[in-house]
Amino acid sequence: MTMKKGKTKKRNIESDSRQQILDGALKLFAHKGYAAATVRDIVDASGITAPSLYYYFGNKEGLYMELMQTHCARIDQALESHMHTSSSAKERLKDLVDKIFLHVANDRDFFRLMFTIYYGPSQGAPYCDFISYHAKFHAAIKKIIEEGIASGEFQPGNSGHMTWVIRGVVQLAMEEQIKEDRKIIDRQGLQKILDMLLDRFERLPSVNGKK
Amino acid sequence: MTMKKGKTKKRNIESDSRQQILDGALKLFAHKGYAAATVRDIVDASGITAPSLYYYFGNKEGLYMELMQTHCARIDQALESHMHTSSSAKERLKDLVDKIFLHVANDRDFFRLMFTIYYGPSQGAPYCDFISYHAKFHAAIKKIIEEGIASGEFQPGNSGHMTWVIRGVVQLAMEEQIKEDRKIIDRQGLQKILDMLLDRFERLPSVNGKK
DNA sequence: GTCTATAAACTGATAGAC
DNA sequence: GTCTATCAGTTTATAGAC
Numbered sequence: 001m002t003m004k005k006g007k008t009k010k011r012n013i014e015s016d017s018r019q020q021i022l023d024g025a026l027k028l029f030a031h032k033g034y035a036a037a038t039v040r041d042i043v044d045a046s047g048i049t050a051p052s053l054y055y056y057f058g059n060k061e062g063l064y065m066e067l068m069q070t071h072c073a074r075i076d077q078a079l080e081s082h083m084h085t086s087s088s089a090k091e092r093l094k095d096l097v098d099k100i101f102l103h104v105a106n107d108r109d110f111f112r113l114m115f116t117i118y119y120g121p122s123q124g125a126p127y128c129d130f131i132s133y134h135a136k137f138h139a140a141i142k143k144i145i146e147e148g149i150a151s152g153e154f155q156p157g158n159s160g161h162m163t164w165v166i167r168g169v170v171q172l173a174m175e176e177q178i179k180e181d182r183k184i185i186d187r188q189g190l191q192k193i194l195d196m197l198l199d200r201f202e203r204l205p206s207v208n209g210k211k
Numbered sequence: 212m213t214m215k216k217g218k219t220k221k222r223n224i225e226s227d228s229r230q231q232i233l234d235g236a237l238k239l240f241a242h243k244g245y246a247a248a249t250v251r252d253i254v255d256a257s258g259i260t261a262p263s264l265y266y267y268f269g270n271k272e273g274l275y276m277e278l279m280q281t282h283c284a285r286i287d288q289a290l291e292s293h294m295h296t297s298s299s300a301k302e303r304l305k306d307l308v309d310k311i312f313l314h315v316a317n318d319r320d321f322f323r324l325m326f327t328i329y330y331g332p333s334q335g336a337p338y339c340d341f342i343s344y345h346a347k348f349h350a351a352i353k354k355i356i357e358e359g360i361a362s363g364e365f366q367p368g369n370s371g372h373m374t375w376v377i378r379g380v381v382q383l384a385m386e387e388q389i390k391e392d393r394k395i396i397d398r399q400g401l402q403k404i405l406d407m408l409l410d411r412f413e414r415l416p417s418v419n420g421k422k
Numbered sequence: 423g424t425c426t427a428t429a430a431a432c433t434g435a436t437a438g439a440c
Numbered sequence: 441g442t443c444t445a446t447c448a449g450t451t452t453a454t455a456g457a458c
Contacts (some may be wrong), residue, residue: 017441033332036246039434052442054435112331119386121244123334138227161404164396168379170387175330185375195373200411228423249451263424265453425458433450440443 018056020046022070025063030109031180034064061126067134068128071110078103079136089099089148090198092193096140097170101190113180141166145201154201158192162201169193229267231257233281236274238415240389241320245275245336272337279339282321289314292346300359301409305377305402307351308381312401315385323389354378356412373412380404 024046028037039060041051054135057063104111116131117123142163148154155160173190177183185193235257239248250271254261291306315322327342328334328354353374359365365373384401388394396404 022449029332031332032247033244033334035244035333036332038432049443050435051437051444059321060434114333116327119390120331121240121242121247121324121334123332124247125242152425158403158407164383164404165376165380165408169376169380170379172375172379172382175382179330192369194376196369196372197376200271251451260425261453262426262455266423272454300444423458425456426445427457428458429454431450431452434448436447437445438443439445440441 015048017048021048021053021056021063022067026109026113029064029067030055030112031108034113034123036123048096064125067110068114068124071107071114072128072130072133072162075103075133079133079140082140084116089151089153090202091200093141093144093148093186094105094194097194098191099189100137101170101173101177105177106186107177111174115178117177137169138163139183148201152203155203157201165197166194169197221365226269228257228263230258230269232264232274233278237278237320237324240275240278241323243323245334247334268367276337276339278321279325282325283339283344284342285318286314290344290351293351295360298354300362300364301413304352304355304409305405306357307355307375308405309398309402311348312381312384312388312398316388316398322385326389327384327401349374349378359412363414367412368412376408377405380408 002144025042028041028045039050039053043053078099082099114130117125143158145159145162175186176185236253239256241253250261254264267279291312325341328336351369356370356373360367384396387396
């Protein structure tokens with residue numbers, strides 16, 4: 001309250017206590033779960049004490065909500081700013097998927113947390129709406145597929161079903177990426193699988209294909 | 212200890228307290244998470260008191276582990292006892308997937324819990340090895356695909372990639388099935404998507420296909 | 423086996439000094 | 441802003457009567 005954004009006195013440079021709490025909390029929420037990650041855990045991991053956490057975020061829920069809002073905004077950004085090139089539907093699909101996958105790989109802890117709360121138990125965490133992001137991603141894929149069908153690039157067919165197939169592959173790749181132990185499938189692997197799959201969707205297979 | 216399996220005296224028939232605890236616990240673990248579902252929650256939902264829970268299961272972890280072991284054994288059973296018919300690879304794949312999907316749909320709470328602990332935070336729950344089930348399912352799919360390629364039913368190609376695609380669709384269908392709100396994709400829907408997908412894998416498309 | 427009563431540890435949260 | 445000290449409520453778990 002007294003000073004606004006001057007240099008910190010004692011803390012080692014550039015690392016706001018605030019940010020340290022956010023970092024430690026995300027890691028712990030993602031690996032132990034919202035309920036199992038206690039404020040004690042968080043403040044110990046962040047190298048500060050409980051009152052600082054409550055000073056910045058009000059309570060545990062406030063801390064959680066701020067984490068969600070920050071990272072959700074980044075998803076929005078990534079989903080908005082895709083596709084400027086006017087290449088083939090196949091390339092646009094691969095580009096979109098790659099962008100999202102990279103995003104997940106670079107923010108694994110958040111997506112781990114998001115996925116488990118979206119698909120699983122609430123863990124006592126305050127409600128946070130994730131449906132729109134899944135819907136946006138689904139819609140973006142479907143749109144490209146329908147454009148590909150309209151242009152003759154893809155065989156005619158049920159675009160909804162095709163969308164589910166694409167989303168399925170991506171979902172599985174994301175979830176394997178999110179797991180802490182072994183990442184069975186990586187960025188290139190996912191692209192190769194998409195190549196194979198989209199080749200099967202193309203109009204005249206194995207004529208100009210490179211396979 | 213005194214009597215072994217005689218009729219219960221006071222409890223309403225056929226509902227062992229033990230089983231009621233298991234039922235209530237699974238529901239709560241699946242919807243609130245292991246850590247957030249307290250012993251109090253469980254005993255309240257089961258209509259018994261805490262000491263009975265500890266009498267039967269030792270502690271919260273023991274209760275959880277027994278739940279896991281029981282339901283995991285059922286997965287084993289389902290995975291072992293598939294495929295007796297010697298029909299086409301496509302039909303065998305659809306049959307396997309249908310069997311598993313039905314299994315998930317009939318034991319939603321358990322799979323909800325299993326999936327989120329496998330892919331997400333531990334929630335403070337004792338470790339339970341789920342990898343083998345995922346591996347078995349993956350291997351079973353891959354085996355059928357390779358047989359289909361060998362017999363000429365499927366186009367030659369990377370069986371590993373094809374397996375990932377199948378698993379992706381199934382994974383997404385399962386997870387949507389597990390969510391409590393809207394089940395977007397059902398049993399028939401999954402089968403239709405598999406039809407579309409496997410048609411694309413077949414050797415000569417659109418000749419004898421039923422579209 | 424099932425209960426009442428209660429212990430012992432933990433959890434989210436705050437008061438108040440600096 | 442950050443700390444020490446601490447509280448009130450909760451959570452896991454048990455002792456002991458019936």
